[in-house]
Amino acid sequence: MRVGKGCERCRYRHIRCVIPPGASSCAPCARQSRVCQLDPPFHFKNVRQVYQKSSGISARFDLDWDEDQVWVNTSQPVTFVLESCDDVDGDREQHVEETHVQDSHTPENETLTTMRPLSVEPSWYPHNNGGSGILAVEHVSPGAAQSHSNETSPQQQITMGNSLSLSHPTDGPPSLSLREASLMRNFIQKIAPWADICDPQCHFSTGVSRRALQVPMVLKAVMALAARHDAILSNQSDSEASEYHGQCLELLIPALDRPEQTYDENLLVTVVLLRIYEELENTTDPQFHLLGSNRLINLMSRSASSGGLAEAVSWQFLRQAIYASVVQYQPFELDLQNYARSSMFQRSDDAAVANMVIFHCADILRICRTVPQEPVDEDARLQVANAVEEWHRAKPTTWQPLRYQPADVAVNRPFPEIWMMSAPAVVGMQYYHAACIFLTFSEGRSRPMTDYQMARSRRMSEKNIASHILNVIGLSQSNESVHNAYFMACHLLHRFGYCLKHWTEHQGSLEFLTCVEKILGWRTSWIKRELERQWTELEQVDSPDN
Structure with missing residues (x-):
């Protein structure tokens, strides 16, 4: 048989609660040898004031919770049920405290307070260590109390006492294990x-x-992501991360099955976290959560310009969509109109300036797509190219490098040295160089050219692209504390690393990729193998013996 509400622990974990016939606990609790605690059929509510009549005059009495407070009289002893949480394994056990309030007769004109059975939702329970349950008391007139006589026994009639102060609702985090x-x-x-x-x-x-x-859904996503990252850095099994990922999906899939108008930012946060989880295993990235994030953000059209957490998550996913388009040749299908309404375009701080060029970079990918043979809307391309150059011209003076030293392969310095003042400036300049690469890559697709012009254009494009890649890597190496700056350098090396010609640049790129995997846990060995294969083949093609 299945319990109607489920036991407390199963409802907290959002899993099915089933009690086998004749068993004293549900199956999930029995498997883990835990106490199976069904909930009391009562839901308590705080009382802040009471109303009484004296000589035909109504008066309100506020409950100030001080020692001199006068309480409504009761003729029955009162039993209070207090709830607290165990901080060892996230389980919660109830502790019962009995308080007997001795009193005499309750006058007929006094208001009675009665407990009534309520259906209890999971959010009723506290999520902190040592927190008490929520007490709810309902006031009814003497006549109304009589009408409830079939629902409540005399033992259920209670009055507010000083012990009620122990049951104020408290909200806090669930207990976490050390791991x-x-x-x-x-x-x-x-x-x-x-x-x-x-x-x-x-x-x-x-x-x-x-x-x-x-x-819980967000928590499982965070645990899965952190566990996978830890497994990569420590070269351990990914089983723990996979278990958390499966638990998260058990909560996520039913949430996605609900009507779209019920979607909220918790769902958006979870899907974006799981997308980062997929990216960490980038050699076999199935992109399941990329598609889900696209759909969610396009549906939640205001999230990219709503401010707060939802907007921050949306901008993070914009960078994820750029990654998928650059590295995995995915068509850019994100609705950028949502981002165009963002407050970023009304601000002038470094973060906003960086996000502006990230937006332009995404717009270029949307216009130019990823297939070289696909024609490009030249007017749209020219418009976004002008926007990028205008951004570069108008960027703050504080974005000028503190120090710049050009690359010099003659002294084994393959990348320029570029010291920047802020982390957003580092990333913003990287996206500027990436935008220039994408514009260069799409240049001339819609223009008829002779064979020689096509060959010359291709060689000039590769030289230009290589120059921008060297600057992107230089920004990463020169500002090593900005870990986010490593990602774009890896993406561009994977996509356009074949444009690098000198062996010093090859060796420096391989050493850089090795450093990224060691520091960030971002797998780059497969990129190194692919680049080495491409460079070897191109060297053989360019060899005078061929």
């Missing part, structure tokens, strides 16, 4: 800063982590 707390810290310190690079409020480090302590 879960370690994974949460790993997320906050190592992973969230990747997404917060152009967000002064650091919504991923603060908002997402706090949301995870309130929403």
